[in-house]
Amino acid sequence: MVDSRRAAMHTPSPALVTGVRTALAVLSAALGLTVSGLAFASLRMARRVVTPSVRVSDTRILSLDTAAQTITLARTQDTQLPGRYGLFTTGTEDYIKLGSVLAEDDASVKRKLLTEIGAQTRISADAAFSGWYYDRPEQLHLPFTSELIGSPVGPCPAWLFPAGPGEVWVIQVHGRGATRAECLRAVPVFHAAGITSLVVSYRNDGEAPRSRTGTYALGATEWRDVDAAVGFARRRGARRIILMGWSMGGAIALQLELNSAHRDVIAGLVLESPVVDWRVVLGFHARQMHVPAAVTGLAIGALQTEWAAPMTGAGAAIRFDRLDVIARAAELRHPILILHSDDDGFVPSDASHDLVVARPDLVEMQVFDVARHTKLWNYDQERWSDSIREWLRRQDLSGD
Template sequence: MLASRRAAHRGATPALVAGLRAAVVTLSTALAGVAAVLAFISVRMARRVVTPAARVADTRILGLDTGAQTITLSRTPDTQLPGRYGLFTKGTAPYVKVGSVLSADETTVKRKLLTHIGPTARLAPDAAFSGWYYDRPEQLQLPFSPELIGSAVGPCPAWLFPAGEGDVWVIQVHGRGTTRAECLRAVPVFHALGITSLLVSYRNDGEAPRSRAGTYTLGATEWRDVDAAVGFARRRGAKRVIVMGWSMGGAIALQLSLNSAHRGVIAGLILESPVIDWRLVLSYQARLMHLPSPVTGLAIEALKSDWAAPVTRAGASIPFDRLDVVARAAELRHPILILHSDDDGFVPSDASHDLVVARPDLVEMQVFEVARHTKLWNYDQERWSSSIRSWLERQGLSREGETAQA
């Protein structure tokens, strides 16, 4: 009986080994498949980060009452916000302004139209909700001139709004996937304080020339175009320059502050919903898209690597360490005002809070709630404007501040 058991055991061994080999092959194939999927998703994420974005519809027009001048939109975290906003549409009116929320339920929001829509108007259902409000400089009813800023990539269009004696300027830097029109709503605040506004474009934003790769570097090279604008301002009589950056424009403004040859003329930064640490932002957005946690790390590593540039289409490696201004906080030299909402929903405010902790001697932060990404002016215009005015006065950068110091 013992001999028969040994024989049975010897007979089972090859079958067992074959089964184990098959299991290992199957597991290896599955792991390779998972790795391939993660790599594919990571490459797609990396490309999305650096590719200039087109405006995407994020709400739908469900009703239009031209008699009452109201519009009904599908409800989203943005369309339900109080305040004044814009709506990019397709049809007879490509852009309309909307006002207060008149009524809402679980799926819809009815708002007041601030742009008159006639009875023959036709609007496509898909629309994009915007914090711009103003979309053309003429709407401010302030004197302005179109300008061209010479940069390494070519002439970059800008709008110049002269004010005061012309010795204090603010250079406005828009965010990712937008244009300089995003900054128009800030011009009246500075104009009233005698500060000249220059609203600039930069490489690959759809208005300025393309770089060779045609992709964003998340602030690592775009700051050079804004630096050219600082030189332009100096040649036009600016003695002190404030740089205001919106979202990715905040990352550009910070790189300018750290690297510019014109650092001596920069008097301060104002950052609206800024990107201060890209790794934190990309991790946050990956979670919003329910992507596996390794995807962000793989995407960042790919973007950091020169060898992966042909795959990510980034053109060159992205220096995430240089773009992490919390880590570089000791290098900062200019006073900074941050305006950020803890309910931003796109760029988390964590790094903004961290920068205040790292440099309380230079960085002041006004924390908003409810308002979402770059929509602080829209949600609470008075608080937003007064925060900027009072900061400028404390820095001696407005007529009121200069009078108080005298």
């Protein structure tokens, strides 16, 4: 009798069993939804990383004074910067040049116009701030030719600015979401040193041919198009070649340094606001957008796997370990000059500093502040140009 009472006391009631099962089912469903949500968010982030970006309006034009040739913009971290810049617009003008700041308050910034604007000008209030300054090669007033460079994806357009005897060339590589025009600011300083400039395009940048997927590989494939430009330069008489990369163009230039069959003619690299390790950049942007670290990790994991390539749009796995130049620092052979602002705001300078620590024998860095991303020339053209000139002199890379 006692044993039967004890058994009854330890036998769960049907209501308890039902409750436990219901709770487990709810927890299981919640866990499934959480995992599904993380997977969806990570794939979405991965696709965004490799999809070529389009120019978006980030600046508001408040007023335009054609009599005084001034423009007033809504105040942002970019529009308040000292120096010379550009503004992509829509209307009767598609690009205008901006000069110095004339007046500012908490909400607005008035700047001098360096593009003459007539009284009949009509421009939309929405615009995009730019560090390009020059948007066409003719604006440099230097002799140039338009070229086509045969690459693995087809003919890639380029601009060639001959200078000096023609034995030392610099190949200019633009960044993500940009085109060749981004690099035009650098042509004069190299031209003055007798160095020929080849300003190139690469797959999926809107000027060069589209790859099968139409997406970026963050430098993992794009370097081959620029490598074709190195071969082009050699056939035209180049004996020593400098690679200059801007932002993602820096990642591409570094991949050439590590992988090119033409490494024997590479004489050095100049990197402006470069991507040295993509994981640092993606982590930074995720934190800025308050994306959980788990999503970022899953997104990078998806981009690194072949099976996820159809879902991310990458076309093939992107090996982030191969793109991590700090981990591969021992493989570097040539001197590198890095120009980077510590308040970049898009590509953190941390990895650039780390590369200097990893290879102090080859890498030197000019640290800017205030200048932000790829706007160092605009902010302090004299220091930017002097840094390159002095580095060229120390490396004996003048073309004269």
